[in-house]
Amino acid sequence: MRADELANVRGLQLFRDMDDARFADLMRAAYLQTFPPHVQLIQEGDRADFLFIVTEGCVELFAAWNGHEITMMMVEPGGTFILAAVLKDAVHLMSARTAVKSRILMIPAEAVRGAFERDDAFSRSIVLELADCYRGMVKAQKDLKLRSGVERLAARLLRYDREHGGTGTFSLPHDKRTLAALLGMTPENLSRAFATLRPYGVEADGPNVVLSSVADLQRLAKPNPLIDDKAV
């Protein structure tokens, strides 16, 4: 593991306040591995053997039932996944696969639970991390049930713009097929949604997006911090 990667991991909310020695123990037990795109990392229903942390690349969490498949979320660098299952020593509710080539830190579940039992600061950090995960799911649920597809796309574009500094110019973090799945729509409908947003100043050229009339777009998307703000 490179020194800068180690520093990045150490700086995550989850590990920030952890005891030095305990953190070193965890890292000693962990594996860092690089995976090519589209490799399945976990399968829903399997026992949770590792806590995963994305250090580079991007991982898709998804779920399937009766032949359908849905995308639950995309995990970006600095993000963790499967924390809840690891702590409960339970079975995965979601599957995971790399979206692109990714570097993933894998910490054995046993080690995580051990640190959770023994390190009080760590167990408190876990609380905050889990609270964030939970609230993220609540927001996703609201987004999905309260807004139409076009509104979801509009709100998402505004969020991406905000996260890129609000310049009105950014490029999509995923390909459109993935973005469609993430927004809970088909690729066809995403395409149509982009077309619908053209009159609202949304110019999409491949992955590059320019928002030339943010005010109009906001009037349509009605962004709400209780749905769209990561930090809230």
Add this chain to the structure above:
Amino acid sequence: MRADELANVRGLQLFRDMDDARFADLMRAAYLQTFPPHVQLIQEGDRADFLFIVTEGCVELFAAWNGHEITMMMVEPGGTFILAAVLKDAVHLMSARTAVKSRILMIPAEAVRGAFERDDAFSRSIVLELADCYRGMVKAQKDLKLRSGVERLAARLLRYDREHGGTGTFSLPHDKRTLAALLGMTPENLSRAFATLRPYGVEADGPNVVLSSVADLQRLAKPNPLIDDKAV
């Protein structure tokens, strides 16, 4: 607070392992109150001032945006809500109202955070409780996105039956209007869904339901522990 109520609260996952004195402190700071039906307890966007625990009755968590309103979940006796917001000292993402006359234990957020800081066993219990909440949301998301309305109703009926001892006879825990909202459909469509399930042995007479052909219903609902099992 009655002695049996106190014992019930003490027995909850959240408080079970807590230090005796600390638990007494928490209870001393708490208010127990009885509310009539349809009283709004919290408003999304407001600061989280209390952790709520339902001891009797039933509370609906809901969210609104742009004039629509959706039901997020129903909290039954023994259930807690707003834990994540209290711990993060953040704003509510959901509103809450009593569905029926309810007894609610309200613990000041300050006291909860204090206990969380000082009582290691409590902070670990919180982790497990939050993990359950998170996984509950994941399951709800899967249920909603992967199944049709009829399938959701079928799976839900099977779950109610299971929770009532699997006798094939039970009564619905909520009125149909509420059940519809909980399943993410309109009352009209819930009514039609019940009609659709009649050939599968579902006899609904008011709140009373008889499942006369569980196997047929299961073939339709394709229940899956990773969606339908509370305990998983």
Add this chain to the structure above:
DNA sequence: CCCGATCCTTGATCTGGATCAACGTCCGGG
């Protein structure tokens, strides 16, 4: 005992989004 309100059901219609199909564009490999 009747009235009005609430809840549920049923029917008719509408619509957002899914599905099916075809086509253009880009890109990597032979």
Add this chain to the structure above:
DNA sequence: CCCGGACGTTGATCCAGATCAAGGATCGGG
């Protein structure tokens, strides 16, 4: 340099579920 496949767009059609409308059933209150 050309071919084949992945990806995205657009059009046509279909369907689940929402909406609109109306009619019973039940029940509490005057």
